[in-house]
Amino acid sequence: MSFFESMSKVWRIGAKQLFLGVGNTLLIALVSTVIGLIIGLIIGVIRTIPKSRNKFVAFLRKILNFILSAYVEVFRGTPMMVQAMVIYWGYAFAAGGKTLPLIPSAIFIVSINTGAYMAEIVRGGIISIDKGQFEAAQSIGMNHFQTMVHVVIPQVLRNILPSISNEFVINIKDTSVLNVIGVAELFYQATVLSKMTYEIFATYAIICVMYFILTFTITRLLRLAEKLLEGKSNYTIMGSQSDPKAEIHVRGEERRAD
Amino acid sequence: MQTDTVFEINHLVKNFGDHQVLKDINMTVSKGEVVSIIGASGSGKSTLLRCLNLLETPTDGEILYHGDNVLEKNFDIRSYRTKVGMVFQQFNLFNNMSVLKNCMIGQQKVLKRSAQEAKDVALEYLEKVGMSEFVNAKPRQLSGGQKQRVAIARSLSMNCEVILFDEPTSALDPEMVGEVLLVMKNLAESGLTMLVVTHEMQFAKDVSSRVVFMDDGVIAEDDSPEVIFNEPKNPRTREFLYRVLNKDI
Ligand SMILES: Nc1ncnc2c1ncn2[C@@H]1O[C@H](COP(=O)(O)OP(=O)(O)OP(=O)(O)O)[C@@H](O)[C@H]1O
Ligand SMILES: [Mg+2]
Numbered sequence: 001m002s003f004f005e006s007m008s009k010v011w012r013i014g015a016k017q018l019f020l021g022v023g024n025t026l027l028i029a030l031v032s033t034v035i036g037l038i039i040g041l042i043i044g045v046i047r048t049i050p051k052s053r054n055k056f057v058a059f060l061r062k063i064l065n066f067i068l069s070a071y072v073e074v075f076r077g078t079p080m081m082v083q084a085m086v087i088y089w090g091y092a093f094a095a096g097g098k099t100l101p102l103i104p105s106a107i108f109i110v111s112i113n114t115g116a117y118m119a120e121i122v123r124g125g126i127i128s129i130d131k132g133q134f135e136a137a138q139s140i141g142m143n144h145f146q147t148m149v150h151v152v153i154p155q156v157l158r159n160i161l162p163s164i165s166n167e168f169v170i171n172i173k174d175t176s177v178l179n180v181i182g183v184a185e186l187f188y189q190a191t192v193l194s195k196m197t198y199e200i201f202a203t204y205a206i207i208c209v210m211y212f213i214l215t216f217t218i219t220r221l222l223r224l225a226e227k228l229l230e231g232k233s234n235y236t237i238m239g240s241q242s243d244p245k246a247e248i249h250v251r252g253e254e255r256r257a258d
Numbered sequence: 259m260q261t262d263t264v265f266e267i268n269h270l271v272k273n274f275g276d277h278q279v280l281k282d283i284n285m286t287v288s289k290g291e292v293v294s295i296i297g298a299s300g301s302g303k304s305t306l307l308r309c310l311n312l313l314e315t316p317t318d319g320e321i322l323y324h325g326d327n328v329l330e331k332n333f334d335i336r337s338y339r340t341k342v343g344m345v346f347q348q349f350n351l352f353n354n355m356s357v358l359k360n361c362m363i364g365q366q367k368v369l370k371r372s373a374q375e376a377k378d379v380a381l382e383y384l385e386k387v388g389m390s391e392f393v394n395a396k397p398r399q400l401s402g403g404q405k406q407r408v409a410i411a412r413s414l415s416m417n418c419e420v421i422l423f424d425e426p427t428s429a430l431d432p433e434m435v436g437e438v439l440l441v442m443k444n445l446a447e448s449g450l451t452m453l454v455v456t457h458e459m460q461f462a463k464d465v466s467s468r469v470v471f472m473d474d475g476v477i478a479e480d481d482s483p484e485v486i487f488n489e490p491k492n493p494r495t496r497e498f499l500y501r502v503l504n505k506d507i
Contacts, residue, residue: 053331130348130350132350133352133353135313135346135350136344136409138339139311139313139339140340140412140413140416141339141340141364141369141416142363142364143336146367150352150363151363154354155353155354158354
């Protein structure tokens with residue numbers, strides 16, 4: 001049998017199964033990237049809380065910061081495949097053999113793994129925001145939380161958008177390690193299929209192409225979204241209050257605030 | 259307690275590590291006064307303003323605002339800051355918000371005003387600084403002078419009682435200095451209490467009711483503009499003015 005015949009055989013038998021895998025891969029990657037980002041943002045907000053004058057609060061903050069740093073270091077410093085095994089079977093061990101449903105487990109694992117990376121990305125984003133933005137917010141009486149939510153985070157998000165996209169693409173590829181706990185993502189489906197058809201090379205060649213098409217199109221789409229979000233710098237000058245139609249539309253040049 | 263004395267600063271000291279930047283500052287500011295603070299670079303002018311707004315925590319001394327010590331543990335710093343506005347050399351408008359939103363956000367989130375009220379107030383003050391045409395513009399679309407006028411409107415929108423200006427025109431192109439100084443002059447005439455760190459000697463001379471000369475962390479001279487500019491008592495003041503006024507020519 002030629003290579004193409006093998007491929008078409010695998011495709012005929014397993015296309016449905018592979019698309020199911022794609023669906024799960026995308027679901028896990030997308031949801032986990034979003035949750036990971038939220039974790040990263042929350043950590044960013046906590047880490048930048050100014051030192052309190054109250055000794056007890058300052059102490060609590062120190063402990064919290066230590067825990068957060070430990071979380072980031074541990075999850076960045078160990079392979080996600082190992083994290084998956086430890087968390088999934090760790091739960092089973094603690095629960096007396098009862099395991100968690102697979103897809104939620106997968107989302108949980110990838111989310112906290114992504115969160116550790118996002119925390120660092122967000123940190124970099126916050127550091128790059130001009131100190132004057134924080135001071136201006138403080139000087140009109142905003143508290144730390146208000147400053148972060150209304151002034152800093154929106155600017156951070158805009159700046160780290162490329163890194164967020166990047167994490168999403170990485171997650172699409174890295175969910176493949178979840179096959180170790182049996183999550184029915186694309187790689188796992190391929191493994192099952194290859195055992196069914198004995199067409200190992202053809203099967204993995206197919207998902208190789210599928211992974212590439214996924215990441216390639218998504219990268220382009222996200223780049224497009226970034227461009228759009230980067231902003232229209234067009235604005236309207238209100239002509240007069242008595243005649244609201246007297247508006248002048250100004251077309252500003254595309255410029256990034258930096 | 260509502261008195262005519264807005265600020266009373268007693269023995270204010272600020273250290274950065276081993277470096278004593280403010281050494282025993284004493285001064286009083288009354289309602290409606292426009293105090294210009296002049297002095298050489300590094301003399302501690304910005305640090306003094308930043309201590310007043312508590313962007314820096316003073317090392318020692320006290321700052322009384324209408325008789326209340328702002329350094330006291332239970333003092334409500336956030337509500338104090340709404341009454342004491344700050345205008346920065348680098349404008350520091352919120353980059354992610356339109357001109358209008360810049361002037362509304364503090365009112366809505368800190369003063370808890372409704373969107374409608376915040377908008378009305380913001381528009382009123384944007385009008386006052388001549389920026390009402392640009393309500394929808396983003397800061398990056400504005401010139402320096404326009405940004406600074408919006409920054410002033412942002413402080414005013416909080417209905418503050420005092421504005422601290424830290425070299426509001428130093429980052430501006432020369433042709434834009436005038437428009438900002440004009441706005442400030444109008445504010446001064448409207449009776450707003452102002453503390454202005456400035457290198458604009460003409461402004462200090464014409465607009466302020468008092469001039470404070472700072473030298474190496476202390477107030478070397480504090481008098482009316484007439485005295486400071488015509489017959490300064492401290493030789494350091496004379497020296498400084500001689501230097502800056504001749505540099506201008
Ligand atoms: N955050 C800081 N940490 C350490 N030193 C500081 C800090 N801020 C200011 N200083 C030092 O304090 C001194 C006074 O600074 P300050 O900014 O108050 O001077 P200034 O009178 O405003 O000068 P300029 O006219 O240049 O703005 C300077 O020597 C400066 O290096
Ligand atoms: Mg300064």
